[in-house]
Amino acid sequence: RLNKIFRKLETGDKDRKVLMKEGTKPFAAAVNGLALGGGFELVLACHYRVIADSPKMQLGFPEVQVGLLPGAGGTQRLPRLTGIQAAAQAITTGKPYNGQIAMGLGIVQEMAPADQVVEKAKKWVKKSPSALAPWDKKGFKYPGGAGAMNPAAVQTFIGANAMAQKQTQHNYPAVEAILSCFYEGGIVDFDTAIRIESKYFMKLLAGPVAPNMIRSLFINKQAVEKGSLRPQGYERKTVKRLGMLGAGLMGAGVAYVSAKAGMEVVLLDREMAAAEKGKDYSRKLVEKGISRGKVTKEKGDALLERIIPTDNYDDLKDCDLIIEAVFEAEDIKKDVTEKTEAVIGKDIVFASNTSTLPITGLAKNFTRPHQFIGIHFFSPVDKMPLVEIIMGEKTDDATLALALDYVSQIKKTPIVVNDSRGFYTSRCFGTYVQEGYAMVKEGVNPALIENAGKMAGMPVGPLAVGDEVAIDLSYKVGMATKKALGDKYVPSPADDFVQKMVVDLERFGRKNGKGAYVYPEDGSPKHLWPGLADHFPLADDQPSVDEVKSRLMVRMAIECARCFEEGVLRDTASGDIGAIFGWGFAPFTGGPFSFIDTMGVDEFVTEADRLAQAYGARFTPPQLLRDMASNDETFYTKGASRGKIPAKAA
Structure with missing residues (x-):
C-alpha cells in the first residue's frame, strides 16, 4: 500500500508517456533528524531532499535487523541513486x-543548518514548476551499471552475496531477498x-x-525498556549518587555508564591505586570518544569529574544505591557488604553484580x-545492552522498582528473573x-x-x-x-575437559595466552591448539x-525451558530477550522459546x-514441554497462557 502511495506522490499518478513529457508536481523532503525505514522511503520518493547539517542526522534502512527488507520502494530507489554496491552495503x-x-x-541534494532546512526545501519547490525522478527519465542508467549482462554489476553481486553469507551463514533470508530485489529490479x-520488491517483502x-x-x-x-516489568504503585526514583564497590573491569564499566548517565559515582576499592585505575578505564573511553568526535572535551571532563575514586567506606554514606562487583567469593562479598x-542509610538498596552466586544467600x-x-x-x-535483575526470596517490589529505574537511567535493556544458582543467563x-x-572429549x-x-x-564457537x-x-x-550442592551435584561430561585443561595443562584461555586456542605473542590471529588432539584424540x-x-x-533451549518450568524465568519474552542480548543466542530464531515454537x-x-538417548540425560526435555506437546501448545500462540507465570513461582 505504501508503495502505491509513494509512487503516486512521485508520479502524480500520470501515464508514463505523459509523465516523461510533462513531469509532475514537485515534492521536497526537509529532514532535520532521523529518517529511518519507511521515513527514509518517503524521503527517497520526493524529488528533492534537504537535510540538516547535524551530527544527529541519520538516513537508513534498519529493516534487515528484524528480518525484513524495505517494502515501500527502498530496495529500488536507493541503488538507482547510489549504485548497487553502496546500496547493498547499507541495506x-x-x-x-x-x-x-x-x-x-x-542521496540528498542539499545540506543546510537545521533552522534553514524547511526554508531551503520550500525555495526549491517554488522555483520548480515540475519534477521527475531520475528513474522516470528516458535513458536512465544505474550508477555503476546493473543487469545480468553488465560485467561490473555481475562482479558486484558475486562479491556482495559472498560477503553477506559469510556474515549471516544463510540464516537470514532477508539478506538474500534484498540482493534478489536488486538483481531482478535492475533488469x-x-x-x-x-x-518484485513487494513480493519478496510478503514472502x-x-x-x-x-x-x-x-x-x-x-x-x-x-516493552521492557518502557517499564512493562516495573511493579505498579511505586514512585519513580532517580539515582543521583551511586556507590560502586570494586573497581575491576566490571565495576569500572558500571561506573562509566552511570557517570555517563549523569550520576555521581563513588568508586571504592581496597587500595586507592586500584580505585584510580578503575577511573582510568573511564578516562580511556572518554579520550577515545573525543578522538572520534562522539563527545566534546567539556562533556568528557564533566563525566570524569563525577567519578570519585576512594578506599574509604565513609564516602558511601550519601549514596542512593550501592552496587557490589568484587571478586566472586562469598567471604569477600560478606566482608564488603557488612x-x-x-x-549507608537505613533505606538504601544494596545490589550485587554476581553472575553465579545465589542472591538469597548473599542477602543473609x-x-x-x-x-x-x-x-x-x-x-x-x-x-553490552542487557542487565539481568535477580529477585532474592525476600526482595520486595519497591527494591525491584528502584533497580529498574536505575537500569532505565543508564539506558540498558532489563530482564527480571528469580533466584537460583547461575540465574538465567549464566x-x-x-x-x-x-x-x-x-x-571435544568425545573426539x-x-x-x-x-x-x-x-x-x-x-556469534562465535563454544x-x-x-x-x-x-x-x-x-x-x-x-x-x-559441587561444594554447594554436595550429593545433589550432577557431573557434566565437560568436567573432565575442564579438569585436564586447568589442573594438568594450565591452559586457562585468552587470559594466559593458551586455552582451546593459541594466542601468538606477535599479534597474529589466534588458532585452535593442535595439542587438543593429543589429549582428546x-x-x-x-x-x-x-x-x-x-x-x-x-542443549541451550532445554536449559532455558527448565528455567521457565522451575520459575527462574518469569516470562518467555524475557527469556528470549535475555538469551539474544545476554549471550548471543542466534538472533534470527527470536530466542530459545521462539526457536522451540518454530x-x-x-x-x-x-x-x-533422540539426543538424550545418544548423549545423555542432560538432553531430557522437561515435563513442561511434554505437556505442551501433548496439548498441541506453543509458547507464543496456542499456549500463550504459559508465557507468563506468577513472580517467585519457585
Whole structure:
C-alpha cells in the first residue's frame, strides 16, 4: 500500500508517456533528524531532499535487523541513486548514513543548518514548476551499471552475496531477498521492480524469521525498556549518587555508564591505586570518544569529574544505591557488604553484580534482605545492552522498582528473573560452552564444533567463547557448585575437559595466552591448539554439521525451558530477550522459546529425546514441554497462557 502511495506522490499518478513529457508536481523532503525505514522511503520518493547539517542526522534502512527488507520502494530507489554496491552495503547491514556520506553518495541534494532546512526545501519547490525522478527519465542508467549482462554489476553481486553469507551463514533470508530485489529490479522498469520488491517483502513476512525477530527484538524489547516489568504503585526514583564497590573491569564499566548517565559515582576499592585505575578505564573511553568526535572535551571532563575514586567506606554514606562487583567469593562479598551497611542509610538498596552466586544467600549478610537485589551486568558494560535483575526470596517490589529505574537511567535493556544458582543467563549460556567441551572429549573435531556453532547462528564457537570467559573460571564455578550442592551435584561430561585443561595443562584461555586456542605473542590471529588432539584424540567417525548444530542449540533451549518450568524465568519474552542480548543466542530464531515454537514443540521433544538417548540425560526435555506437546501448545500462540507465570513461582 505504501508503495502505491509513494509512487503516486512521485508520479502524480500520470501515464508514463505523459509523465516523461510533462513531469509532475514537485515534492521536497526537509529532514532535520532521523529518517529511518519507511521515513527514509518517503524521503527517497520526493524529488528533492534537504537535510540538516547535524551530527544527529541519520538516513537508513534498519529493516534487515528484524528480518525484513524495505517494502515501500527502498530496495529500488536507493541503488538507482547510489549504485548497487553502496546500496547493498547499507541495506543488507541496516547501518545508517550520516549527512556527509548521504551528500557524497548523491542521496540528498542539499545540506543546510537545521533552522534553514524547511526554508531551503520550500525555495526549491517554488522555483520548480515540475519534477521527475531520475528513474522516470528516458535513458536512465544505474550508477555503476546493473543487469545480468553488465560485467561490473555481475562482479558486484558475486562479491556482495559472498560477503553477506559469510556474515549471516544463510540464516537470514532477508539478506538474500534484498540482493534478489536488486538483481531482478535492475533488469526491469521501475513499476515492475517495486512489485518484485513487494513480493519478496510478503514472502519474508510470511516466514518464521521476521515475525520472531520483530516480536523479540522490537516489540518485547521496547516493552521492557518502557517499564512493562516495573511493579505498579511505586514512585519513580532517580539515582543521583551511586556507590560502586570494586573497581575491576566490571565495576569500572558500571561506573562509566552511570557517570555517563549523569550520576555521581563513588568508586571504592581496597587500595586507592586500584580505585584510580578503575577511573582510568573511564578516562580511556572518554579520550577515545573525543578522538572520534562522539563527545566534546567539556562533556568528557564533566563525566570524569563525577567519578570519585576512594578506599574509604565513609564516602558511601550519601549514596542512593550501592552496587557490589568484587571478586566472586562469598567471604569477600560478606566482608564488603557488612562494612558498607555500617555507613549507608537505613533505606538504601544494596545490589550485587554476581553472575553465579545465589542472591538469597548473599542477602543473609545484609540486615535488610528485602532491600537486597541482584543487578547482573555483562562485559564490556559500555557495549553490552542487557542487565539481568535477580529477585532474592525476600526482595520486595519497591527494591525491584528502584533497580529498574536505575537500569532505565543508564539506558540498558532489563530482564527480571528469580533466584537460583547461575540465574538465567549464566546457567543457560554455560550449556553452550559445556556441550562444546563435551564434544571435544568425545573426539569430535574442534574445528567442526566451532564452525557448526557459527553456522547455527551463534556469534562465535563454544571453544572460542570459553577461552574468553576463561576455562579456569569455569573450573572454579564448577568446584563451588559441587561444594554447594554436595550429593545433589550432577557431573557434566565437560568436567573432565575442564579438569585436564586447568589442573594438568594450565591452559586457562585468552587470559594466559593458551586455552582451546593459541594466542601468538606477535599479534597474529589466534588458532585452535593442535595439542587438543593429543589429549582428546579425534574419533574415526565424525558427526555431521547438522548433528553438532542440533546438540548445541537444543542443549541451550532445554536449559532455558527448565528455567521457565522451575520459575527462574518469569516470562518467555524475557527469556528470549535475555538469551539474544545476554549471550548471543542466534538472533534470527527470536530466542530459545521462539526457536522451540518454530521447530514445533512436539518435534523439539522428539529431537531432544533422540539426543538424550545418544548423549545423555542432560538432553531430557522437561515435563513442561511434554505437556505442551501433548496439548498441541506453543509458547507464543496456542499456549500463550504459559508465557507468563506468577513472580517467585519457585
